[in-house]
Amino acid sequence: MVSTDFKTVIxxxxxxQSERVETYQLFEExxxxxxxxxxxxxxxxxxQLVHEITQAFCGISxxxxxxxxxxHQEFDRPDLSEHIEKLQNKEKQKLELTxxxxxxxxxxxxxxxDEGCQEKIQEIKHDIIKNKEALSEIMxxxxxxxxxxx
Numbered sequence: 263m264v265s266t267d268f269k270t271v272i273x274x275x276x277x278x279q280s281e282r283v284e285t286y287q288l289f290e291e292x293x294x295x296x297x298x299x300x301x302x303x304x305x306x307x308x309x310q311l312v313h314e315i316t317q318a319f320c321g322i323s324x325x326x327x328x329x330x331x332x333x334h335q336e337f338d339r340p341d342l343s344e345h346i347e348k349l350q351n352k353e354k355q356k357l358e359l360t361x362x363x364x365x366x367x368x369x370x371x372x373x374x375x376d377e378g379c380q381e382k383i384q385e386i387k388h389d390i391i392k393n394k395e396a397l398s399e400i401m402x403x404x405x406x407x408x409x410x411x412x
Contacts, residue, residue, distance in 0.1 A: 268337055269393075274325075286360065289315045293308070297367060301372065330343045342404060349404070354396070355393055356390065
């Protein structure tokens with residue numbers, strides 16, 4: 263029998279992951295709005311958005327790391343803790359790729375004659391797809407392993 267506390271921790275982890283997805287959507291929408299202000303970009307507004315997004319990601323990561331610790335220490339589930347460790351690394355990579363993509367999109371908008379910009383955008387998009395596939399795989403492993411006790 264799995265404790266209710268364990269299930270609550272797992273549910274909270276899933277909720278935090280969905281918050282992350284929503285935060286990425288806000289980040290993307292904000293960047294698209296920023297690009298529409300070009301060529302005289304409203305950088306102050308965008309900087310505020312980046313600050314808020316960073317705060318949100320930091321809060322989510324902090325809580326996910328607390329869950330990772332609890333799973334390892336309280337519930338003796340180093341397997342689940344390891345999945346979260348891998349997930350955090352991939353999430354960090356995804357954020358870095360997202361920032362690179364945003365910079366590449368702005369560069370492409372500012373330099374439409376530079377064909378290399380579009381190639382760079384496609385390359386980064388491909389890396390993001392691979393990253394999302396890896397994230398999905400980690401989440402599947404986490405789900406499988408966390409449910410095997412039910």
